[in-house]
Amino acid sequence: MVDVEWLVKNATYRPHCYMCFTDGASVRFVFASQGPKPVERCSPWVLLQSLRAKTGNVTDLDNSIRGNLTLFTDRDPETEYPSQEVVWARFEAAFGALWGLVTFAPVFRDYYMEALNQFYADNVMYLELRALLPQVYELDGSSHDQAWTLQAYQDLTKQFISTHPDFYGARIIFTNHRHAELSVVAAAVKEAMRLQKDFPDFLAGFDLVGREDQGKTLWYFRDALALPAEQGVTLPYFFHAGETTDGEGTEVDQNLLDALLLNTSRIGHGFALQRHPVAKDLSRKRRVAVEVCPISNQVLKLVKDLRNHPAAALMMEDHPLVISSDDPAMFGSSPLSFDFYEAFVGFGGLKSHVGSLKQLAMNSIRFSALTPKKRGDVRTEGNPNS
Structure with missing residues:
Protein backbone atom coordinates (compact mmCIF):
# COMPACT_ATOMS: atom_id res chain seq x y z
CA MET A 1 0.00 0.00 0.00
CA VAL A 2 2.76 2.43 0.93
CA ASP A 3 5.40 3.87 -1.36
CA VAL A 4 8.52 1.72 -1.00
CA GLU A 5 10.67 4.82 -0.55
CA TRP A 6 8.90 5.41 2.78
CA LEU A 7 9.66 1.86 3.93
CA VAL A 8 13.34 2.09 3.03
CA LYS A 9 13.95 5.53 4.52
CA ASN A 10 11.67 5.10 7.52
CA ALA A 11 11.38 1.46 8.56
CA THR A 12 14.84 0.14 7.68
CA TYR A 13 16.61 3.08 9.35
CA ARG A 14 15.06 2.34 12.74
CA PRO A 15 17.21 0.89 15.53
CA HIS A 16 17.37 -2.90 15.96
CA CYS A 17 16.54 -3.63 12.30
CA TYR A 18 18.33 -6.76 11.07
CA MET A 19 18.54 -8.10 7.52
CA CYS A 20 19.65 -11.38 5.96
CA PHE A 21 20.07 -12.50 2.35
CA THR A 22 18.13 -15.56 1.18
CA ASP A 23 19.25 -18.34 -1.14
CA GLY A 24 16.70 -17.00 -3.63
CA ALA A 25 18.51 -13.67 -3.97
CA SER A 26 15.97 -11.86 -1.81
CA VAL A 27 16.12 -10.44 1.72
CA ARG A 28 14.36 -10.83 5.06
CA PHE A 29 14.02 -8.35 7.91
CA VAL A 30 13.35 -8.57 11.62
CA PHE A 31 13.49 -6.19 14.56
CA ALA A 32 15.06 -7.61 17.71
CA SER A 33 16.56 -6.21 20.88
CA GLN A 34 19.36 -8.78 20.60
CA GLY A 35 20.61 -10.89 17.71
CA PRO A 36 17.62 -12.70 16.14
CA LYS A 37 17.44 -16.47 15.75
CA PRO A 38 18.95 -17.96 12.56
CA VAL A 39 16.58 -18.48 9.64
CA GLU A 40 16.84 -21.46 7.31
CA ARG A 41 18.24 -20.68 3.85
CA CYS A 42 19.16 -17.15 4.92
CA SER A 43 22.63 -15.73 5.57
CA PRO A 44 23.48 -14.66 9.14
CA TRP A 45 21.51 -11.65 10.33
CA VAL A 46 23.32 -8.34 10.07
CA LEU A 47 22.31 -5.16 11.88
CA LEU A 48 21.47 -2.66 9.14
CA GLN A 49 22.78 0.25 11.19
CA SER A 50 26.21 -1.44 11.32
CA LEU A 51 26.08 -2.46 7.67
CA ARG A 52 25.36 1.09 6.58
CA ALA A 53 28.22 2.35 8.74
CA LYS A 54 30.63 -0.07 7.05
CA THR A 55 29.45 0.20 3.45
CA GLY A 56 31.06 2.68 1.13
CA ASN A 57 27.85 3.53 -0.71
CA VAL A 58 24.66 3.72 1.36
CA THR A 59 22.66 4.78 -1.71
CA ASP A 60 23.49 1.55 -3.53
CA LEU A 61 22.52 -0.47 -0.45
CA ASP A 62 19.20 1.35 -0.15
CA ASN A 63 18.54 0.89 -3.86
CA SER A 64 19.24 -2.82 -3.49
CA ILE A 65 16.77 -3.07 -0.60
CA ARG A 66 14.21 -1.08 -2.57
CA GLY A 67 14.60 -3.44 -5.51
CA ASN A 68 13.64 -6.38 -3.28
CA LEU A 69 10.42 -4.69 -2.15
CA THR A 70 8.92 -3.87 -5.53
CA LEU A 71 8.44 -5.22 -9.05
CA PHE A 72 9.39 -1.88 -10.61
CA THR A 73 12.31 -2.16 -13.01
CA ASP A 74 14.33 0.28 -15.08
CA ARG A 75 14.93 -2.47 -17.64
CA ASP A 76 12.56 -3.65 -20.34
CA PRO A 77 9.77 -5.42 -18.38
CA GLU A 78 9.41 -8.03 -21.14
CA THR A 79 13.06 -8.96 -20.64
CA GLU A 80 12.96 -8.74 -16.86
CA TYR A 81 9.75 -10.77 -16.58
CA PRO A 82 9.47 -13.06 -19.62
CA SER A 83 6.69 -15.22 -18.15
CA GLN A 84 4.03 -15.37 -15.46
CA GLU A 85 6.18 -17.87 -13.57
CA VAL A 86 9.04 -15.39 -13.32
CA VAL A 87 6.94 -12.36 -12.37
CA TRP A 88 4.87 -14.27 -9.80
CA ALA A 89 8.05 -15.67 -8.19
CA ARG A 90 9.38 -12.13 -7.84
CA PHE A 91 5.98 -10.90 -6.64
CA GLU A 92 5.80 -13.47 -3.84
CA ALA A 93 9.46 -12.92 -2.92
CA ALA A 94 8.73 -9.22 -2.45
CA PHE A 95 5.91 -10.04 -0.03
CA GLY A 96 8.29 -12.29 1.88
CA ALA A 97 10.79 -9.46 2.11
CA LEU A 98 8.14 -7.03 3.34
CA TRP A 99 6.73 -9.29 6.02
CA GLY A 100 9.24 -8.79 8.83
CA LEU A 101 9.19 -5.03 8.32
CA VAL A 102 5.47 -4.34 8.31
CA THR A 103 4.55 -6.81 11.07
CA PHE A 104 6.78 -5.07 13.65
CA ALA A 105 4.30 -3.25 15.88
CA PRO A 106 5.72 0.30 15.68
CA VAL A 107 6.19 0.01 11.89
CA PHE A 108 2.79 -1.65 11.49
CA ARG A 109 1.04 1.32 13.09
CA ASP A 110 3.08 3.95 11.23
CA TYR A 111 2.77 2.02 7.95
CA TYR A 112 -1.02 1.92 8.09
CA MET A 113 -1.24 5.60 9.00
CA GLU A 114 1.09 6.45 6.13
CA ALA A 115 -1.08 4.33 3.84
CA LEU A 116 -4.15 6.31 4.86
CA ASN A 117 -2.23 9.54 4.25
CA GLN A 118 -1.11 8.44 0.78
CA PHE A 119 -4.56 7.17 -0.24
CA TYR A 120 -6.16 10.36 1.10
CA ALA A 121 -3.66 12.48 -0.87
CA ASP A 122 -4.77 10.50 -3.95
CA ASN A 123 -8.40 11.51 -3.21
CA VAL A 124 -9.49 8.13 -1.88
CA MET A 125 -12.17 8.83 0.72
CA TYR A 126 -13.15 5.29 1.68
CA LEU A 127 -11.08 2.12 1.73
CA GLU A 128 -11.80 -1.59 1.92
CA LEU A 129 -8.55 -3.40 2.60
CA ARG A 130 -7.82 -7.10 2.35
CA ALA A 131 -5.53 -8.06 5.22
CA LEU A 132 -4.07 -11.32 6.51
CA LEU A 133 -4.31 -9.95 10.08
CA PRO A 134 -0.80 -11.12 10.96
CA GLN A 135 0.51 -11.72 14.45
CA VAL A 136 2.20 -8.37 14.93
CA TYR A 137 5.36 -8.66 17.03
CA GLU A 138 7.21 -6.46 19.51
CA LEU A 139 10.93 -5.82 19.96
CA ASP A 140 11.21 -8.45 22.69
CA GLY A 141 9.81 -11.13 20.35
CA SER A 142 6.34 -11.29 21.88
CA SER A 143 3.40 -11.14 19.49
CA HIS A 144 -0.23 -10.06 19.40
CA ASP A 145 -3.23 -12.04 18.22
CA GLN A 146 -5.48 -11.23 15.28
CA ALA A 147 -8.03 -9.45 17.45
CA TRP A 148 -5.29 -7.03 18.56
CA THR A 149 -4.33 -6.42 14.94
CA LEU A 150 -7.91 -5.71 13.88
CA GLN A 151 -8.40 -3.45 16.91
CA ALA A 152 -5.24 -1.55 15.93
CA TYR A 153 -6.57 -1.07 12.39
CA GLN A 154 -9.85 0.24 13.79
CA ASP A 155 -8.24 2.57 16.34
CA LEU A 156 -5.83 4.01 13.77
CA THR A 157 -8.66 4.55 11.30
CA LYS A 158 -10.64 6.48 13.92
CA GLN A 159 -7.53 8.49 14.75
CA PHE A 160 -7.07 9.38 11.08
CA ILE A 161 -10.71 10.40 10.70
CA SER A 162 -10.39 12.70 13.73
CA THR A 163 -7.82 14.77 11.82
CA HIS A 164 -9.37 14.23 8.37
CA PRO A 165 -13.12 14.55 8.93
CA ASP A 166 -13.90 14.33 5.20
CA PHE A 167 -12.37 10.84 5.07
CA TYR A 168 -15.28 8.46 5.41
CA GLY A 169 -13.46 5.46 6.83
CA ALA A 170 -12.11 1.99 6.15
CA ARG A 171 -13.13 -1.63 6.57
CA ILE A 172 -11.08 -4.81 6.63
CA ILE A 173 -11.64 -7.97 4.59
CA PHE A 174 -9.97 -10.75 6.58
CA THR A 175 -8.00 -13.06 4.30
CA ASN A 176 -6.20 -16.37 4.36
CA HIS A 177 -3.97 -17.99 1.74
CA ARG A 178 -5.48 -20.35 -0.81
CA HIS A 179 -2.44 -22.61 -0.53
CA ALA A 180 -3.35 -23.44 3.09
CA GLU A 181 -4.81 -26.73 4.24
CA LEU A 182 -8.54 -27.13 4.78
CA SER A 183 -8.16 -27.18 8.58
CA VAL A 184 -6.26 -23.90 8.52
CA VAL A 185 -8.90 -22.16 6.41
CA ALA A 186 -11.67 -23.62 8.58
CA ALA A 187 -9.96 -22.11 11.65
CA ALA A 188 -9.64 -18.78 9.81
CA VAL A 189 -13.35 -18.77 8.90
CA LYS A 190 -14.25 -19.47 12.53
CA GLU A 191 -11.96 -16.65 13.63
CA ALA A 192 -13.56 -14.35 11.05
CA MET A 193 -16.99 -15.13 12.52
CA ARG A 194 -15.73 -14.32 16.02
CA LEU A 195 -14.09 -11.10 14.88
CA GLN A 196 -17.18 -10.04 12.96
CA LYS A 197 -19.20 -10.39 16.15
CA ASP A 198 -16.74 -8.15 18.01
CA PHE A 199 -16.17 -5.71 15.13
CA PRO A 200 -19.50 -5.67 13.24
CA ASP A 201 -18.97 -2.26 11.66
CA PHE A 202 -15.31 -2.74 10.78
CA LEU A 203 -14.81 -6.30 9.57
CA ALA A 204 -16.38 -6.46 6.11
CA GLY A 205 -15.96 -10.15 5.34
CA PHE A 206 -13.58 -12.91 4.26
CA ASP A 207 -11.51 -13.90 1.21
CA LEU A 208 -8.76 -16.25 0.05
CA VAL A 209 -5.70 -14.75 -1.63
CA GLY A 210 -2.63 -15.98 -3.49
CA ARG A 211 -1.85 -17.16 -6.99
CA GLU A 212 -5.01 -18.83 -8.21
CA ASP A 213 -3.43 -21.10 -10.84
CA GLN A 214 -1.35 -22.89 -8.22
CA GLY A 215 -3.67 -22.64 -5.23
CA LYS A 216 -6.47 -24.85 -4.03
CA THR A 217 -9.96 -24.30 -5.42
CA LEU A 218 -12.91 -22.78 -3.64
CA TRP A 219 -14.60 -26.16 -3.99
CA TYR A 220 -11.74 -27.74 -2.01
CA PHE A 221 -12.58 -25.38 0.86
CA ARG A 222 -16.35 -25.85 0.58
CA ASP A 223 -16.74 -27.40 4.05
CA ALA A 224 -14.87 -24.53 5.69
CA LEU A 225 -16.71 -21.88 3.68
CA ALA A 226 -20.07 -23.44 4.55
CA LEU A 227 -19.49 -23.04 8.29
CA PRO A 228 -21.14 -19.59 8.64
CA ALA A 229 -24.35 -20.70 6.91
CA GLU A 230 -24.45 -23.90 8.97
CA GLN A 231 -24.22 -21.83 12.15
CA GLY A 232 -26.71 -19.20 11.04
CA VAL A 233 -24.04 -16.52 10.72
CA THR A 234 -23.87 -14.06 7.83
CA LEU A 235 -20.22 -13.68 6.85
CA PRO A 236 -19.89 -11.83 3.54
CA TYR A 237 -17.40 -13.23 1.04
CA PHE A 238 -15.30 -11.21 -1.42
Whole structure:
Protein backbone atom coordinates (compact mmCIF):
# COMPACT_ATOMS: atom_id res chain seq x y z
CA MET A 1 0.00 0.00 0.00
CA VAL A 2 2.76 2.43 0.93
CA ASP A 3 5.40 3.87 -1.36
CA VAL A 4 8.52 1.72 -1.00
CA GLU A 5 10.67 4.82 -0.55
CA TRP A 6 8.90 5.41 2.78
CA LEU A 7 9.66 1.86 3.93
CA VAL A 8 13.34 2.09 3.03
CA LYS A 9 13.95 5.53 4.52
CA ASN A 10 11.67 5.10 7.52
CA ALA A 11 11.38 1.46 8.56
CA THR A 12 14.84 0.14 7.68
CA TYR A 13 16.61 3.08 9.35
CA ARG A 14 15.06 2.34 12.74
CA PRO A 15 17.21 0.89 15.53
CA HIS A 16 17.37 -2.90 15.96
CA CYS A 17 16.54 -3.63 12.30
CA TYR A 18 18.33 -6.76 11.07
CA MET A 19 18.54 -8.10 7.52
CA CYS A 20 19.65 -11.38 5.96
CA PHE A 21 20.07 -12.50 2.35
CA THR A 22 18.13 -15.56 1.18
CA ASP A 23 19.25 -18.34 -1.14
CA GLY A 24 16.70 -17.00 -3.63
CA ALA A 25 18.51 -13.67 -3.97
CA SER A 26 15.97 -11.86 -1.81
CA VAL A 27 16.12 -10.44 1.72
CA ARG A 28 14.36 -10.83 5.06
CA PHE A 29 14.02 -8.35 7.91
CA VAL A 30 13.35 -8.57 11.62
CA PHE A 31 13.49 -6.19 14.56
CA ALA A 32 15.06 -7.61 17.71
CA SER A 33 16.56 -6.21 20.88
CA GLN A 34 19.36 -8.78 20.60
CA GLY A 35 20.61 -10.89 17.71
CA PRO A 36 17.62 -12.70 16.14
CA LYS A 37 17.44 -16.47 15.75
CA PRO A 38 18.95 -17.96 12.56
CA VAL A 39 16.58 -18.48 9.64
CA GLU A 40 16.84 -21.46 7.31
CA ARG A 41 18.24 -20.68 3.85
CA CYS A 42 19.16 -17.15 4.92
CA SER A 43 22.63 -15.73 5.57
CA PRO A 44 23.48 -14.66 9.14
CA TRP A 45 21.51 -11.65 10.33
CA VAL A 46 23.32 -8.34 10.07
CA LEU A 47 22.31 -5.16 11.88
CA LEU A 48 21.47 -2.66 9.14
CA GLN A 49 22.78 0.25 11.19
CA SER A 50 26.21 -1.44 11.32
CA LEU A 51 26.08 -2.46 7.67
CA ARG A 52 25.36 1.09 6.58
CA ALA A 53 28.22 2.35 8.74
CA LYS A 54 30.63 -0.07 7.05
CA THR A 55 29.45 0.20 3.45
CA GLY A 56 31.06 2.68 1.13
CA ASN A 57 27.85 3.53 -0.71
CA VAL A 58 24.66 3.72 1.36
CA THR A 59 22.66 4.78 -1.71
CA ASP A 60 23.49 1.55 -3.53
CA LEU A 61 22.52 -0.47 -0.45
CA ASP A 62 19.20 1.35 -0.15
CA ASN A 63 18.54 0.89 -3.86
CA SER A 64 19.24 -2.82 -3.49
CA ILE A 65 16.77 -3.07 -0.60
CA ARG A 66 14.21 -1.08 -2.57
CA GLY A 67 14.60 -3.44 -5.51
CA ASN A 68 13.64 -6.38 -3.28
CA LEU A 69 10.42 -4.69 -2.15
CA THR A 70 8.92 -3.87 -5.53
CA LEU A 71 8.44 -5.22 -9.05
CA PHE A 72 9.39 -1.88 -10.61
CA THR A 73 12.31 -2.16 -13.01
CA ASP A 74 14.33 0.28 -15.08
CA ARG A 75 14.93 -2.47 -17.64
CA ASP A 76 12.56 -3.65 -20.34
CA PRO A 77 9.77 -5.42 -18.38
CA GLU A 78 9.41 -8.03 -21.14
CA THR A 79 13.06 -8.96 -20.64
CA GLU A 80 12.96 -8.74 -16.86
CA TYR A 81 9.75 -10.77 -16.58
CA PRO A 82 9.47 -13.06 -19.62
CA SER A 83 6.69 -15.22 -18.15
CA GLN A 84 4.03 -15.37 -15.46
CA GLU A 85 6.18 -17.87 -13.57
CA VAL A 86 9.04 -15.39 -13.32
CA VAL A 87 6.94 -12.36 -12.37
CA TRP A 88 4.87 -14.27 -9.80
CA ALA A 89 8.05 -15.67 -8.19
CA ARG A 90 9.38 -12.13 -7.84
CA PHE A 91 5.98 -10.90 -6.64
CA GLU A 92 5.80 -13.47 -3.84
CA ALA A 93 9.46 -12.92 -2.92
CA ALA A 94 8.73 -9.22 -2.45
CA PHE A 95 5.91 -10.04 -0.03
CA GLY A 96 8.29 -12.29 1.88
CA ALA A 97 10.79 -9.46 2.11
CA LEU A 98 8.14 -7.03 3.34
CA TRP A 99 6.73 -9.29 6.02
CA GLY A 100 9.24 -8.79 8.83
CA LEU A 101 9.19 -5.03 8.32
CA VAL A 102 5.47 -4.34 8.31
CA THR A 103 4.55 -6.81 11.07
CA PHE A 104 6.78 -5.07 13.65
CA ALA A 105 4.30 -3.25 15.88
CA PRO A 106 5.72 0.30 15.68
CA VAL A 107 6.19 0.01 11.89
CA PHE A 108 2.79 -1.65 11.49
CA ARG A 109 1.04 1.32 13.09
CA ASP A 110 3.08 3.95 11.23
CA TYR A 111 2.77 2.02 7.95
CA TYR A 112 -1.02 1.92 8.09
CA MET A 113 -1.24 5.60 9.00
CA GLU A 114 1.09 6.45 6.13
CA ALA A 115 -1.08 4.33 3.84
CA LEU A 116 -4.15 6.31 4.86
CA ASN A 117 -2.23 9.54 4.25
CA GLN A 118 -1.11 8.44 0.78
CA PHE A 119 -4.56 7.17 -0.24
CA TYR A 120 -6.16 10.36 1.10
CA ALA A 121 -3.66 12.48 -0.87
CA ASP A 122 -4.77 10.50 -3.95
CA ASN A 123 -8.40 11.51 -3.21
CA VAL A 124 -9.49 8.13 -1.88
CA MET A 125 -12.17 8.83 0.72
CA TYR A 126 -13.15 5.29 1.68
CA LEU A 127 -11.08 2.12 1.73
CA GLU A 128 -11.80 -1.59 1.92
CA LEU A 129 -8.55 -3.40 2.60
CA ARG A 130 -7.82 -7.10 2.35
CA ALA A 131 -5.53 -8.06 5.22
CA LEU A 132 -4.07 -11.32 6.51
CA LEU A 133 -4.31 -9.95 10.08
CA PRO A 134 -0.80 -11.12 10.96
CA GLN A 135 0.51 -11.72 14.45
CA VAL A 136 2.20 -8.37 14.93
CA TYR A 137 5.36 -8.66 17.03
CA GLU A 138 7.21 -6.46 19.51
CA LEU A 139 10.93 -5.82 19.96
CA ASP A 140 11.21 -8.45 22.69
CA GLY A 141 9.81 -11.13 20.35
CA SER A 142 6.34 -11.29 21.88
CA SER A 143 3.40 -11.14 19.49
CA HIS A 144 -0.23 -10.06 19.40
CA ASP A 145 -3.23 -12.04 18.22
CA GLN A 146 -5.48 -11.23 15.28
CA ALA A 147 -8.03 -9.45 17.45
CA TRP A 148 -5.29 -7.03 18.56
CA THR A 149 -4.33 -6.42 14.94
CA LEU A 150 -7.91 -5.71 13.88
CA GLN A 151 -8.40 -3.45 16.91
CA ALA A 152 -5.24 -1.55 15.93
CA TYR A 153 -6.57 -1.07 12.39
CA GLN A 154 -9.85 0.24 13.79
CA ASP A 155 -8.24 2.57 16.34
CA LEU A 156 -5.83 4.01 13.77
CA THR A 157 -8.66 4.55 11.30
CA LYS A 158 -10.64 6.48 13.92
CA GLN A 159 -7.53 8.49 14.75
CA PHE A 160 -7.07 9.38 11.08
CA ILE A 161 -10.71 10.40 10.70
CA SER A 162 -10.39 12.70 13.73
CA THR A 163 -7.82 14.77 11.82
CA HIS A 164 -9.37 14.23 8.37
CA PRO A 165 -13.12 14.55 8.93
CA ASP A 166 -13.90 14.33 5.20
CA PHE A 167 -12.37 10.84 5.07
CA TYR A 168 -15.28 8.46 5.41
CA GLY A 169 -13.46 5.46 6.83
CA ALA A 170 -12.11 1.99 6.15
CA ARG A 171 -13.13 -1.63 6.57
CA ILE A 172 -11.08 -4.81 6.63
CA ILE A 173 -11.64 -7.97 4.59
CA PHE A 174 -9.97 -10.75 6.58
CA THR A 175 -8.00 -13.06 4.30
CA ASN A 176 -6.20 -16.37 4.36
CA HIS A 177 -3.97 -17.99 1.74
CA ARG A 178 -5.48 -20.35 -0.81
CA HIS A 179 -2.44 -22.61 -0.53
CA ALA A 180 -3.35 -23.44 3.09
CA GLU A 181 -4.81 -26.73 4.24
CA LEU A 182 -8.54 -27.13 4.78
CA SER A 183 -8.16 -27.18 8.58
CA VAL A 184 -6.26 -23.90 8.52
CA VAL A 185 -8.90 -22.16 6.41
CA ALA A 186 -11.67 -23.62 8.58
CA ALA A 187 -9.96 -22.11 11.65
CA ALA A 188 -9.64 -18.78 9.81
CA VAL A 189 -13.35 -18.77 8.90
CA LYS A 190 -14.25 -19.47 12.53
CA GLU A 191 -11.96 -16.65 13.63
CA ALA A 192 -13.56 -14.35 11.05
CA MET A 193 -16.99 -15.13 12.52
CA ARG A 194 -15.73 -14.32 16.02
CA LEU A 195 -14.09 -11.10 14.88
CA GLN A 196 -17.18 -10.04 12.96
CA LYS A 197 -19.20 -10.39 16.15
CA ASP A 198 -16.74 -8.15 18.01
CA PHE A 199 -16.17 -5.71 15.13
CA PRO A 200 -19.50 -5.67 13.24
CA ASP A 201 -18.97 -2.26 11.66
CA PHE A 202 -15.31 -2.74 10.78
CA LEU A 203 -14.81 -6.30 9.57
CA ALA A 204 -16.38 -6.46 6.11
CA GLY A 205 -15.96 -10.15 5.34
CA PHE A 206 -13.58 -12.91 4.26
CA ASP A 207 -11.51 -13.90 1.21
CA LEU A 208 -8.76 -16.25 0.05
CA VAL A 209 -5.70 -14.75 -1.63
CA GLY A 210 -2.63 -15.98 -3.49
CA ARG A 211 -1.85 -17.16 -6.99
CA GLU A 212 -5.01 -18.83 -8.21
CA ASP A 213 -3.43 -21.10 -10.84
CA GLN A 214 -1.35 -22.89 -8.22
CA GLY A 215 -3.67 -22.64 -5.23
CA LYS A 216 -6.47 -24.85 -4.03
CA THR A 217 -9.96 -24.30 -5.42
CA LEU A 218 -12.91 -22.78 -3.64
CA TRP A 219 -14.60 -26.16 -3.99
CA TYR A 220 -11.74 -27.74 -2.01
CA PHE A 221 -12.58 -25.38 0.86
CA ARG A 222 -16.35 -25.85 0.58
CA ASP A 223 -16.74 -27.40 4.05
CA ALA A 224 -14.87 -24.53 5.69
CA LEU A 225 -16.71 -21.88 3.68
CA ALA A 226 -20.07 -23.44 4.55
CA LEU A 227 -19.49 -23.04 8.29
CA PRO A 228 -21.14 -19.59 8.64
CA ALA A 229 -24.35 -20.70 6.91
CA GLU A 230 -24.45 -23.90 8.97
CA GLN A 231 -24.22 -21.83 12.15
CA GLY A 232 -26.71 -19.20 11.04
CA VAL A 233 -24.04 -16.52 10.72
CA THR A 234 -23.87 -14.06 7.83
CA LEU A 235 -20.22 -13.68 6.85
CA PRO A 236 -19.89 -11.83 3.54
CA TYR A 237 -17.40 -13.23 1.04
CA PHE A 238 -15.30 -11.21 -1.42
CA PHE A 239 -13.62 -13.98 -3.37
CA HIS A 240 -10.67 -13.64 -5.69
CA ALA A 241 -11.74 -15.70 -8.71
CA GLY A 242 -10.83 -15.89 -12.39
CA GLU A 243 -7.40 -14.26 -12.03
CA THR A 244 -6.10 -16.60 -14.69
CA THR A 245 -5.58 -16.83 -18.44
CA ASP A 246 -4.63 -20.44 -19.17
CA GLY A 247 -6.66 -22.54 -16.76
CA GLU A 248 -9.61 -23.23 -19.04
CA GLY A 249 -11.12 -26.61 -18.25
CA THR A 250 -9.18 -27.05 -15.00
CA GLU A 251 -10.67 -27.24 -11.52
CA VAL A 252 -9.37 -23.74 -10.82
CA ASP A 253 -11.40 -22.49 -13.78
CA GLN A 254 -14.56 -23.32 -11.83
CA ASN A 255 -13.75 -20.80 -9.09
CA LEU A 256 -15.86 -18.09 -10.71
CA LEU A 257 -19.01 -20.17 -10.66
CA ASP A 258 -18.28 -21.52 -7.19
CA ALA A 259 -17.72 -17.96 -5.92
CA LEU A 260 -21.20 -17.05 -7.11
CA LEU A 261 -22.72 -20.23 -5.66
CA LEU A 262 -21.13 -19.25 -2.34
CA ASN A 263 -22.83 -15.83 -2.63
CA THR A 264 -19.72 -13.74 -3.02
CA SER A 265 -20.40 -10.01 -2.63
CA ARG A 266 -17.83 -9.06 -5.28
CA ILE A 267 -15.40 -10.93 -7.53
CA GLY A 268 -11.73 -10.07 -7.18
CA HIS A 269 -10.17 -9.64 -10.65
CA GLY A 270 -12.62 -11.87 -12.56
CA PHE A 271 -10.32 -11.71 -15.57
CA ALA A 272 -11.61 -15.04 -16.93
CA LEU A 273 -15.29 -14.09 -16.60
CA GLN A 274 -15.76 -13.69 -20.37
CA ARG A 275 -14.99 -17.40 -20.79
CA HIS A 276 -17.94 -18.29 -18.54
CA PRO A 277 -21.17 -16.94 -20.06
CA VAL A 278 -23.37 -18.53 -17.40
CA ALA A 279 -21.32 -17.06 -14.56
CA LYS A 280 -21.12 -13.72 -16.35
CA ASP A 281 -24.86 -13.55 -16.85
CA LEU A 282 -25.49 -14.61 -13.26
CA SER A 283 -23.11 -12.03 -11.80
CA ARG A 284 -24.59 -9.28 -13.98
CA LYS A 285 -28.15 -10.13 -12.97
CA ARG A 286 -27.21 -10.36 -9.29
CA ARG A 287 -25.20 -7.11 -9.60
CA VAL A 288 -22.06 -8.76 -8.28
CA ALA A 289 -19.32 -6.32 -9.18
CA VAL A 290 -15.94 -7.34 -10.58
CA GLU A 291 -12.98 -5.66 -8.91
CA VAL A 292 -10.78 -4.78 -11.87
CA CYS A 293 -7.10 -4.06 -11.21
CA PRO A 294 -5.70 -2.81 -14.56
CA ILE A 295 -2.06 -2.26 -13.59
CA SER A 296 -1.85 -5.50 -11.62
CA ASN A 297 -3.31 -7.47 -14.54
CA GLN A 298 -0.80 -5.88 -16.87
CA VAL A 299 2.26 -6.32 -14.64
CA LEU A 300 1.37 -9.92 -13.75
CA LYS A 301 1.04 -10.65 -17.46
CA LEU A 302 -2.66 -11.44 -17.73
CA VAL A 303 -2.97 -8.86 -20.51
CA LYS A 304 -0.42 -6.85 -22.46
CA ASP A 305 -2.64 -4.25 -24.12
CA LEU A 306 -5.41 -2.93 -21.86
CA ARG A 307 -7.60 -2.32 -24.90
CA ASN A 308 -7.90 -6.12 -25.00
CA HIS A 309 -8.81 -6.41 -21.31
CA PRO A 310 -12.09 -8.33 -20.77
CA ALA A 311 -13.32 -5.42 -18.64
CA ALA A 312 -13.69 -3.35 -21.83
CA ALA A 313 -16.41 -5.74 -23.04
CA LEU A 314 -17.95 -6.00 -19.57
CA MET A 315 -18.35 -2.22 -19.48
CA MET A 316 -20.22 -2.30 -22.79
CA GLU A 317 -22.54 -4.96 -21.41
CA ASP A 318 -23.35 -2.89 -18.30
CA HIS A 319 -21.70 -5.42 -16.03
CA PRO A 320 -20.96 -3.80 -12.65
CA LEU A 321 -17.27 -2.94 -12.27
CA VAL A 322 -15.16 -1.24 -9.63
CA ILE A 323 -11.57 -0.11 -10.14
CA SER A 324 -9.03 -1.27 -7.57
CA SER A 325 -5.26 -1.03 -7.29
CA ASP A 326 -4.35 -4.45 -5.82
CA ASP A 327 -0.80 -3.74 -4.52
CA PRO A 328 0.06 -0.30 -5.91
CA ALA A 329 3.40 0.26 -4.19
CA MET A 330 4.63 -3.08 -5.50
CA PHE A 331 4.07 -1.78 -9.03
CA GLY A 332 5.48 1.70 -8.45
CA SER A 333 2.07 3.28 -9.06
CA SER A 334 -0.20 5.67 -7.19
CA PRO A 335 -2.70 4.40 -4.60
CA LEU A 336 -5.59 4.43 -7.11
CA SER A 337 -5.59 7.25 -9.67
CA PHE A 338 -3.16 5.53 -12.08
CA ASP A 339 -5.53 2.54 -12.25
CA PHE A 340 -8.48 4.86 -12.90
CA TYR A 341 -6.50 6.53 -15.69
CA GLU A 342 -5.61 3.22 -17.33
CA ALA A 343 -9.20 2.03 -17.09
CA PHE A 344 -10.40 5.33 -18.57
CA VAL A 345 -8.13 5.29 -21.62
CA GLY A 346 -7.82 1.52 -22.00
CA PHE A 347 -11.35 0.22 -21.51
CA GLY A 348 -13.54 3.01 -22.80
CA GLY A 349 -11.53 4.08 -25.83
CA LEU A 350 -12.54 7.24 -27.66
CA LYS A 351 -16.03 7.08 -26.18
CA SER A 352 -14.75 7.61 -22.63
CA HIS A 353 -15.74 10.90 -21.06
CA VAL A 354 -16.16 12.41 -17.62
CA GLY A 355 -19.39 10.47 -17.21
CA SER A 356 -17.40 7.23 -17.50
CA LEU A 357 -15.17 8.29 -14.64
CA LYS A 358 -18.15 9.40 -12.58
CA GLN A 359 -19.86 6.04 -13.09
CA LEU A 360 -16.75 4.15 -11.99
CA ALA A 361 -16.39 6.37 -8.93
CA MET A 362 -20.06 5.92 -8.04
CA ASN A 363 -19.65 2.17 -8.43
CA SER A 364 -17.02 2.26 -5.69
CA ILE A 365 -19.75 3.39 -3.32
CA ARG A 366 -22.64 1.40 -4.79
CA PHE A 367 -20.82 -1.94 -4.56
CA SER A 368 -19.00 -1.30 -1.30
CA ALA A 369 -19.62 -3.16 1.95
CA LEU A 370 -21.29 -0.08 3.44
CA THR A 371 -24.91 -0.33 4.48
CA PRO A 372 -27.44 1.25 2.08
CA LYS A 373 -27.91 4.19 4.46
CA LYS A 374 -24.18 4.84 4.73
CA ARG A 375 -23.81 4.60 0.97
CA GLY A 376 -26.42 7.33 0.67
CA ASP A 377 -24.57 9.41 3.27
CA VAL A 378 -21.32 9.11 1.32
CA ARG A 379 -23.01 10.15 -1.92
CA THR A 380 -24.60 13.14 -0.22
CA GLU A 381 -21.34 14.23 1.43
CA GLY A 382 -19.48 13.86 -1.86
CA ASN A 383 -22.10 15.72 -3.88
CA PRO A 384 -24.61 17.97 -2.05
CA ASN A 385 -26.82 17.99 -5.17
CA SER A 386 -27.05 14.18 -5.50
